[in-house]
């Protein structure tokens with residue numbers, strides 16, 4: 161039986177595709193994670209799917225494109241993307257989002273930054289109850305870094321006020337750190353609740369640190385969010 165969370169991911173993804181995928185579009189960015197699975201599934205059901213070229217944001221995303229019978233392209237060939245659909249770990253009241261819970265943030269940001277429209281699909285747990293980031297998502301802000309820089313960056317993040325910062329471990333699936341699709345490490349840095357007005361400042365400070373590849377704070381990039389609610393409806397924020 162499909163769980164409530166799973167059903168809400170599917171409803172949000174299907175509605176986002178149905179509302180936003182115009183017949184004139186040619187290039188679509190496909191994000192990463194468990195919600196975007198339903199975006200690729202929905203696009204794969206369209207009779208005109210062969211007109212779209214899909215740009216992946218990592219290994220899992222590439223597999224989703226291929227397994228749904230969609231045409232695969234690369235960001236090098238197609239840096240002008242009509243629309244990108246992606247998931248999020250938390251969404252604030254200004255539509256800033258935390259991403260990278262699945263260690264895919266760098267390629268996601270690259271594809272999003274090349275997109276005319278960036279749409280987020282998520283289940284009801286992802287909307288911040290207070291409008292701030294770092295409230296429901298308590299694991300910290302994901303930061304992709306060059307492996308040799310981790311000691312230096314952990315120290316700097318603590319100087320910036322992180323109450324906790326650590327290199328993400330592979331847990332029982334891998335001894336040692338998680339390695340991203342780009343061969344990098346991920347640090348999760350907990351700054352507590354981040355007010356919307358502070359997100360950009362924090363992002364810029366972290367991004368400026370030598371060794372940081374990118375930060376899982378997406379500021380002023382999201383045009384619209386689709387959230388699958390517990391009652392089965394889909395709510396939207398943005399235009």
Ligand SMILES: O=C[C@H](O)[C@H](O)[C@H](O)COP(=O)(O)O
Nearest residue numbers: 193194195247260262263264
């Ligand atoms: O690194 C992973 C990505 O940023 C995902 O889009 C994000 O973690 C949300 O994933 P999910 O849809 O599985 O909650």
